[in-house]
Amino acid sequence: xxxxxxxxxxxxxxxxxxxxxxxxxxxxxxxxxxxxxxxxxxxxxxxxxxxxxxxxxxxxxxxxxxxxxxxxxxxxxxxxxxxxxxxxxxxxxxxxxxxxxxxxxxxxxxxxxxxx
Numbered sequence: 001x002x003x004x005x006x007x008x009x010x011x012x013x014x015x016x017x018x019x020x021x022x023x024x025x026x027x028x029x030x031x032x033x034x035x036x037x038x039x040x041x042x043x044x045x046x047x048x049x050x051x052x053x054x055x056x057x058x059x060x061x062x063x064x065x066x067x068x069x070x071x072x073x074x075x076x077x078x079x080x081x082x083x084x085x086x087x088x089x090x091x092x093x094x095x096x097x098x099x100x101x102x103x104x105x106x107x108x109x110x111x112x113x114x115x116x
Contacts, residue, residue, distance in 0.1 A: 013107075017041045018048025018070040018081075028055025035101040038070060042079055042106065046072040052086075079106060 004010050013019065018041070023034040038048070053065035069084035081104055 013039075013041050015041055015043030016046040017043075018046065018072065020048060020050040020070070035103045038081070038083075038102060038104045040072055040079070040081060040104055040106045042072060042074050042108075046074070 002010055017039075019039040021037045021039060022032040025032055036050070040046070048070045050068040050070070051065065052068075053060040057064070059065070066086045068086045071082045071084075073080050073082075083102065
């Protein structure tokens, strides 16, 4: 049984997940102050998706949103991360620039909390 300290929240992630994370914002009108971080947990069927919409309207019901697909493949001690294009239902970008800064953070599954 896991008994974490009150200040620590354990996160259980399946092997092969790619979890997009960004700095906290207080409103959908705020712009995150920092890069989009892809937490990569290598393993079989390694993939993840980022969904974005304008955060204020119902435009997503008419295709006014975009998704970005991520995948990874491991070959020995090397990991290849693929970042797909941002696309909407019709395959094109519908709002905003796509010049967001990204960084990848590769984690190992099943070893407990990270050292950093």
